[in-house]
Amino acid sequence: MMDKKIELLDENGKSAVFVVVADFKMDSSEYGDSRYDGNEYAILVMEDSDSDEALVFKIIEEDSQEPIFSVVDDDDEFDAVSKFYEYIMSENEEH
Numbered sequence: 001m002m003d004k005k006i007e008l009l010d011e012n013g014k015s016a017v018f019v020v021v022a023d024f025k026m027d028s029s030e031y032g033d034s035r036y037d038g039n040e041y042a043i044l045v046m047e048d049s050d051s052d053e054a055l056v057f058k059i060i061e062e063d064s065q066e067p068i069f070s071v072v073d074d075d076d077e078f079d080a081v082s083k084f085y086e087y088i089m090s091e092n093e094e095h
Helices: 075-094
Strands: 004-009 015-025 040-046 054-060 068-071
Touching: 015 054, 015 075, 040 075, 054 075
Parallel strands: none
Antiparallel strands: 004 015, 015 040, 040 054, 054 068
């Protein structure tokens, strides 16, 4: 999903365009925290921002609806997702 752009609405209905840096499903059999196994996440960067700060979103898919992107604001979940992302990025660099 590299270089894909998506438009998201915040809780006030304001839209923003993000670049999808990565998307992945947590899998603790490789590396990670089993509490989040099977959850899907995306690393996004706001398109027109001067900052290169990345945001971590959990992707929630419900039957016959568009996916919902929910900001990960739980510290434990954020840390687990960040570590898993670093792991898969280091694995990609090795291959």
